[in-house]
Amino acid sequence: MSDSSPLPPVRLHSEAELAREALATPLLSRAARLARWAGPETRVGAGGELIDDQLPQAAAELGLTGEDAAACASEAWRVAVDTGLVEIVDEEEGTATAGAELRMLTSGGPQDVLGVWLGALETVLADAAVPELDDLVDAMAEGGPVDLSGLDWDPEAEAEFLDGVLGNLYLLTVSEDGPGDGPVPLPALAASVIIPDDMGEPTNDVLEQVSDAMMRLDDQFRLLEPAGLVVYQPVDEALMTDAEDGAQDAAGDASPSVDDADVTRYGMVRLTPLGLYGLRARLLEAGVPAPAVGDLADKGADALLDGTAAFPQTAARAETEQWLARREPLAAARELLAAARGSDPGAPLRRLRCQQALSLVGSLAEPALREVLDDAELGGLARVWLTEHGAADVPPPPESMVFWLTIDTVAAQLAAEGNSAELQALVEGLARQHSGFFTTAWRVDHPATADVLEAMGRLHPDKKVAKEARKAAFKARSQRGE
Known part of the structure; x- marks a missing residue:
């Protein structure tokens, strides 16, 4: 994701809707159930993890069966501990009980719920950046030497890679020319972080990197879907044995709007409304300006006109509609016109946004427009508006105007x-x-x-x-x- 241009504003669902979605996610709902299940008989290890003997009980509490049941229960417990839904009571005896944060999910407001969910998301994102550690676990179990260099894993680089992918997915989702609510092909998303913008035909080496990235992302998005961040259609298992050739076919067009029906076999991903909220929160935490429609609704007209200057047309209109909805039409029109004045470099675009905003006010703005007919900077704009709205007795503009x-x-x-x-x-x-x-x-x-x-x-x-x-x-x- 480029840092050189501002992000388009995102349209977020209400916090109440998002909180309901967060509570319904498999990850948070399972963590909450285990927090309510925890009690005097619950035993944990030195790191706060459930001991092996307790995992089958935890899985049964969650209604999980199959070979992955214990792993899913272990993950849910870790999320519960990390978010404060579970509290370790005595580290020496290894006991745990429900934590104070559990009350936030039942009696707290939407922001409280979303705060707990964001904590759970951070845990899952950290897990997603960790590679398969089967060889390491085997070596530790056998008491052999642990060689981290053999893993070919750079934790910081892996986290940056995932952040970059999610950043690009966020940008594609909020951009007016992106897929919006539609899914993005996994090859296109992988290519967006691997293939340089100025590269023409990708080399075989680059395509191989795209293929490797797709396989990493396939694993990562499978982990992130239960958190409610994304909706993910995984890579077709039949393609796994021929992933490199598949990437070369599917990554030929790195745009998000690939028409080839077979591209769905290579994985499709889209952010959920909750995922948009979560990624925006992470961007803001990292100091990246990530506006949302409605941010300017309570600010003055000067902030509205300056703030929407770089917005795409549709987003600027949506922001302006929310701003106008909180104001009396004639007073709003006068405030907009006053804010549109100026000779600074940003003034022409402010006046254009003002003109677009006034088109949404309607005939009630007419007195404000007539008041500025003789204004050197606003008189021409006023005449255009009055004429377009069928006003009578609009004086012709002088040639200089x-x-x-x-x-x-x-x-x-x-x-x-x-x-x-x-x-x-x-x-x-x-x-x-x-x-x-x-x-x-x-x-x-x-x-x-x-x-x-x-x-x-x-x-x-x-x-x-x-x-x-x-x-x-x-x-x-x-x-x-x-």
Whole structure:
């Protein structure tokens, strides 16, 4: 996951819904059942783990059968101890009982429940980063030397790998052009952390690394699913014997939207709503800005316009709708217009977000728009809004205001989208509709005039028009003494 650009905001379920989901996860529900089961007869080892003789009883308490029953019971007990659902009463005698945190699950609020679940998640994530230790266990049982170097395991690197994968899965999920609620093919997710962005055709060595990563992730997601973090369709067991060739076929397209029906055999994973909450909490804990829709609802209009500046269009609208829902329409419109003023580099995009926000207010905002008709920075925006909403007696704008608004609009689009196809179409339309546009545009008293004209020269496909734009940009800089 890139650290250079802000994450899109995530839409979270309510804490009450998430808490209910957390309580229903196999991992937390099993840990809670064992905490209620713990009592004077419960015996634990030096590390707080259940002694072997107690594991069958714990598994039976959980209704678990089969060869994995003891291992699942042991994991649930470890989670209960790590989260405080179980308390070790006497380390010397090896006794345990229900812990104070168990009451949080029954009488605490949603935040209390989610706090316990986050603790359980950390335990499982730590377990998922540990490789199979069968050889090590055998060596310890035989009293032989323990050679950690032979495991080819770097705990820090393994944890970073899993964090990177989960970070990419989070980013794909919250991005507007990602799969959203849909699953991500495991080969695409593995490729996203192995194959460099600037690599063309992956080499066989890189594809082999993708194959190895897929197998690691298959094991890890199987562990993480009972925690409620993900919904996972495992790799088809029939492919395990030919995993390397399978990865080369399936990882050819590293995008998350692979159409090949067979790709589902290589594993599919998606974050649950609870998983989105959990990963966001971990990102925030690590100091990574991870906004959520609704974060700005109680803040001022200046925070809303600045905060949504980098949001994708849909997310910006959702955030604005929540902000407006808490305010009286006319007062909100006046606050938005006041916050949209300014000559700083971020001002054009603020005004664009303001215009988009005002489109959601409706006709009740009309008095606020009429109040700024003579404002140099907001008068053009106000006329556009009033005209679009069918208002009567809208005064025509002077030519200077038309050109100022044009420069401001292009500057905002540049800040929001960069050199996009939509902006190129806007530039072509401006040059075509306004004869002699560049003759006048360089004189516009707007801080972004020269930058906008340079961008128009860069974006316009007609060499003659592009040259006119560059000349106009030079004149604008000379006029400002740059």
